[in-house]
Amino acid sequence: MRPGTLWRLVGIAILVVACALAIYKLPMNLGLDLRGGTRMVLEARDTDTVKADEDAVVRAKEVIERRVNQLGVAEPVIYRQGAKRIVVELAGVKDPHRAREIIGRTAQLEFKDEQGNVIMTGNDLKNATAGPDEYGRPAVHFELTSEGARKFEKATRENIGRPISIYLDQELLSAPVVQSVIKDKGQITGIGSMERAKDLSMMLRAGALPVPLDLLHSEVLEPILGKESIDQSKVAAIIGAGLVVLFMLAVYRLPGVMADIALGVYGLIVLAVLASIHAVLTLPGIAGLILSVGMAVDANVIIFERIKEEMRGGKRLRAAIEAGFARAFGCILDSNVTTLITAGVLYIYGTGAVRGFAVTLGLGILASMFTAIVVTRVLITAVVDRNPERYAKYFGA
């Protein structure tokens, strides 16, 4: 073996080890279709009193971020889309349905007197916790800010013996009759379940949304479905890759072995890069990967056919391999650039899962070009260099 080839082999070995380490160490970032979760597109709406302007949308996004924090989701994705929209993606949230409920709710709390005058709102609350009231009914206990306490003290003094109504988003929760002057603490009942009391206290702590948000699009996927998808795609990937490997062995024999090894390297590279750029793996993304396994073989096929052709034209094996790789390169490049163009367009115009597909497809194409042009070549040279004439029959037509 020539020293150059040896060094290249060592380089590939290092690359393989590095990729394996990266896959082993870095967690794979799974999309919501693979582990359950929810995705929402919310749009801010004007009300009679508040306009859904830039400021309102910015504040709404902050409120959503606080609420998501309260939910304790590991890697929430919250971003703005256009002027009035906010997109929330919570992959891996345990109860996606409840998460959607908590995030989309305006949670505008209002205390009103008999005449309907607003005494105070959720903004005057300093803290809120859920717990049973003295009769064991679900309730939210709140503490007021100093300004809130001042307002509430004045209102309760003026309304002794009369009810104060508590509204959540215009829905009447309860209307307790004021027994005595209350300063800085109180409770809200009429909530229904303890679960709902917990959610409400959470929303009150995070604050109300400045404007109501309309839910334009929501997807909710239970984690069980995500797990099934992962299991099924694993089976599909193993069977698909297995069939491709067998096919290459059957059709191309020795070069086929090289191509199969290159395919293994290709798989390692793609997974390692996906993990290290924190790309989100989605179901269509996995489909893209499996698809690109088929396409990864293509570059090898082009090269092998080219080598055969060169040998038919009268070249010796070593020269044919040189010429085969050199000539196949332009062809591989041209054919792959067009697929890269579509992957790029998909990435720019796609949303959610389709974007994941674009990433894996694009990455797959780049990695397949690399493995076919570099890895397969080094492997073949390494084997053939010892005794070209002996191996010639494995490549010939």
Add this chain to the structure above:
Amino acid sequence: MDIIGKRRMFLAISGILVAIGIIALLARGLNLGVDFTGGSLLRLRFERPVTASEVSKVLTSRELADLDLRKAVIQPIRGTCDVQVRAQVGGRPLNDEQVGRIVAALSQKIGQVSVIESQMVEGVIGRELLGRALMAVVIACVGIVIYVSLRFEFRFAVAAILALIHDVIIVLGAFALMGRQVNSPFIAAVLTIIGYSINDTIIIFDKIRENLRLRKKETLEELTNKSILQTMTRSLNTVITTLLAVFALFFFGGASIRDFSLALIIGLMTGTYSSIFIASPIWLEWRMWDRARQQRQAAAARTKQPGPAKVR
């Protein structure tokens, strides 16, 4: 094998297929998923396999009559206890309360049921998504035409695009005929088919380009035919390996990915077919037509101006 000699026949076959595809599209239309039309999609999990009519009976029962779910599309998912329901109420997606009522009615009459997936899409978002999808397809095509024109020639680019439109119409037509659902992953599948079809076509064009440079005394037809045959093994081997992978996806990848895989299977097959039998013949016809026109013009020029060259 003489492919080019029979090119008129292949062009005719494709013409018929495309015509069928267009008629299917016009007559039956595409079965657009909720992500494009707006509405709700629920995936319900029962404890035993359930038929569509069982679910339909409950949805149209008197207690849900006010929701008017007669147009709901109910699809049991093969090999599972899941049923997919697509519905709208007054042109809008179902709200939580309505979903709750449906689930309650189903669990009362059929048995334990849970919603394992739900999608609610307002019409406005669906229309936007459809617009973006069409935009993506158009931009991808323009990008490809530009690249191929730069690297090859404009005639190759247009032939490749025609072959690709042929593939896309056949896939769309097949989906219209089968009534399969068209959703956003389907768009990804179509774009993949576009990429693949072009990729496949270019491999052959690359060969034609190379043979044109080395050309000796063969006719253009012979040269094109030779190029197609030289790349045939590659075309077939590549489509076989890719199809092996996609068939694995179709059979083992689960219900969510099945329509996506089906679109790819049809697209890969027509993509390979059109690269071999359609793209090169179109290019050849065009090039021969161009040359015939040039010769006619040259001949016309000669007869009009009998210059000294002719006298000599």
